[in-house]
Amino acid sequence: MQHRHKDRSQYFSELAYTSEKYFMPYIAGNMNLDRQLEILEIGCGDGGNLLPFAKSGHLVTGVDISTNRIKDATSFFQKERANGKFICSDIFETKFDKHFDLVICHDVIEHIADKQRLLSRVSELLRPEGMAFIGFPAWQMPFGGHQQICHNKYISKMPFIHLLPAAIYRFILKIGNEKANCISEILAIKEHRISIEQFERFVFSSGLRIKNRSLYFINPHYEIKFGLKPRLLPHGISGLRYLRNYFSTSCFYLLQR
Structure with a gap:
């Protein structure tokens, strides 16, 4: 086990770094982040992914089933003097009185048994013009088993x-x-493993469509973890069904209803 998995403060900071440097620009390439958005993260963990969005003035909500992770998220946001709402709950049982402009679900879907249900839930929570940012490692990649x-x-x-x-x-x-x-x-x-092909079948069956897809040979998060510069999967490999799973350390998707 790496030290970052024990030091939650370090883990939080590393996620915030990657989110600000890579997640936000990727999303901004397809939707306007200059206006205040209502943002929900499913499986928010310690809240690191949401911190740069909160500091940019967006209204962020995080949901996670772990009591400890929600406690950490609340504590870290307080230390950062950032505003955020965190809910300890199962996303399938959580009731909201609003819809969201952006739903984030990063490194979560590979842990969920009913992926079709999760993506349908994402679709339900989006505003008509909203988007979902989904990220996950392809199962067959070298460390796809975590x-x-x-x-x-x-x-x-x-x-x-x-x-x-x-x-x-x-x-x-x-x-x-x-x-x-x-x-x-x-x-x-x-x-509960998932491949690129399986994920895309679930997307289409959930009433969603793919706005953008980026498959990474070197995961953007590896920069802060290992000092490696992110690299997209070469086009010649990214188009090879099934084989591309062995080389995709992170898959970024933007989805719309």
């Missing part, structure tokens, strides 16, 4: 290990002395 969260220093650095059959994967995690809750989370990610 094995970097493992405590074992060898397993956490093993690329493609998540593609092994579940029984073998579980055995390796056990002999690596991973805790039961970590094994459960890792295997749940394997069960």
